[in-house]
Amino acid sequence: MEQENKVVKKVGLSKQPKLRSIDIELAQKLNTGSNITKSSALIKLRSVVKKEKLTEIQILKIWKGLFFSLYNTDKPVIQEEVSKSISKLTTLFKDYKDSLTFIKCFFVILQKHWDFIDQYRVDKFYSLSRKMLNSSFQLLKKKNPQHEEGSEEDQARVLLNDQIYSGLVKVFKMTVLDTSSNSIINTNGILLHFSDIFLEELFKVTQGHMEPINLTKILLPFVNYLTKSEDDVSCKRIKERVFDRLLTTYSPFDKKDAYYLPKVGTSSSTPDIFPTDYEMFSKLFFKCASSKDTLEQNRKVLYGLKNQFKRAQAALEELEELADNIVLDENGDIVENPNVNSEDLEGEDSDEEFDVDQMDSDDSGEGEFDDEVDADDAEELDDDEEFEEEEEEEEEEEEEEEEELEIVYPPPKINKSKPSATQKNNKQSPAKPTPITKKQLPLPAKPTPITKKQQPSPAKPTPITKKQQPSPAKPTSPKVAKKPTRK
Secondary structure, three states: OHHHHHHHHHHHHHHOOOOOOHHHHHHHHHOOOOHHHHHHHHHHHHHHHHHOOOOHHHHHHHHHHHHHHHHOOOOHHHHHHHHHHHHHHHHHOOOHHHHHHHHHHHHHHHHHOHHHOOOOOHHHHHHHHHHHHHHHHHHHHHOOOOOOOOOHHHHHHHHHHHHHHHHHHHHHHHOOOOOOOOOOOOOOHHHHHHHHHHHHHHHHHHOOOOOHHHHHHHOHHHHHHHHHOOOHHHHHHHHHHHHHHHHOOOOOOOOOOOOOOOOOOOOOOOOOOOOOOHHHHHHHHHHHHOOOOOOHHHHHHHHHHHHHHHHHHHHHHHHHHHHHOEEEOOOOOEEEOOOOOHHHHHHHOOOOOOOHHHHOOOOOOOOOOOOOOOOOOOOOOOHHHHHHHHHHHHHHHHHHHHHHOOOOOOOOOOOOOOOOHHHHHOOOOOOOOOOOOOOOOOOOOOOOOOOOOOOOOOOOOOOOOOOOOOOOOOOOOOOOOOOOOOO
16 A cells, blocks of 8 residues: 555656746747747747846846847848847836846847857848847837926936936946956957947937937947047947047038948938037047046047047037028028128138048058147147247347447449549539448348258268279389499
């Protein structure tokens, strides 16, 4: 009887199924080769995201399954569908903090497994990165409904807006744009693509309708990376694809950056403009460039950006003045404002114009620029300036010596020939000699300074070869005087 009871107990224990957590179950189903199993797992994941609260470790496990699900997916059409369904999960969370954790885990898993992606699969992960970035900006739009100004709901919306922007900045700074020594980044491939698509996806979602302070806040991780990063390639890419585009493609100056590609199939008359506070960016770059924590190799880049945004602010003020003087008539045509005099406008025009072409970097590709640093930033004088000061002092001394000289009158010429009869009758008083002033006195020629380049280099002694050496003179025998012979 005891043996039978033991057998029954063992059978009962074996029938109990092993409990698995939802994250492991979904990760295993997503990593299968069957498309039907993958699609059913994605549908189940949507319901889990909406109802349950997942921890960061569980989201990491789910993202690992999603990564290999896309990794093993073939055919471009199916890859696009899987990428869209994965990116839409970002906006399904109840709390925005869970959505930020989902975005953070995506970048962590992508950076961890980036080395395993070959050239045939890299395009679909580039597409997934673009869609995930777009969905993260959609989070700002969805979680911030519009309310009446001044109401409690509007104040709560503004507070939530600030929290979401701050959370996104923190996520980008900890993952893609991390410059700390403990970073898990092994390559800059993700960062280069991230810089290319950042402003494009931000404009697709917001259409430029955002406050300047929020634009400055969301670009702070890029400024921090330029300050502390040692990667010259990444710094150059950020400068060209992010900050130069703010001054050209997404600015009111009607300029396009060097890497601009026209949109196919869209004909929009409205320009793509971000509400950029150029003065704030100029002050921010100057503060970062003059900081003690900034790397020396990055200071020139930051000073160059500071000067570019400062010139852009001056050009923007000129455009605003011109816009104030424009009036539309009944037909919608542009007419000059009759209340403003044209003479005043001509006096206000400045000779210098804002040229965006000056902002292009050198062809060397080192991320350095030719913009001059202000006098407050560098007060060193070159040797040429010192030499010019010495010349001016010498000229002043020569002028003082010339003033001390007395005015000398030349003696009159005496005609020794006898005067004729007509000359005796018509005697005239001799003409007085005209005094020679200081201006008519010939100035001594100034000695031209001899620079190092004009100084004659000492002639190098030519080596004497054996053929050119003079042969020693042969000794001659002494001449003996001949004795006179007697005849």
